[in-house]
Amino acid sequence: MDLAIAYLGAAIGVGLILIGAGYGIGRLASAAAEGIARQPEAASSITGAVNLPLFLLEGVAIIGEVVALLIVLK
Numbered sequence: 001m002d003l004a005i006a007y008l009g010a011a012i013g014v015g016l017i018l019i020g021a022g023y024g025i026g027r028l029a030s031a032a033a034e035g036i037a038r039q040p041e042a043a044s045s046i047t048g049a050v051n052l053p054l055f056l057l058e059g060v061a062i063i064g065e066v067v068a069l070l071i072v073l074k
Helices: 002-038 040-073
Strands: none
16 A cells, blocks of 8 residues: 555656646747747857756756656665
């Protein structure tokens, strides 16, 4: 019973992590596309400014998934 609860908690946690990361990446990409559409000459600087937060967001999502996996395997 305890193992089933751990699996359920990890599944819900990973699901929420993926939903949050997908939402964040979507908002970031949307804002970048809107900024590039308004000022096409600034496309390279907008793209460069978007890359770091995008990579950090993906890293946080991966770390969250690893933590959920470690909780299940503990």
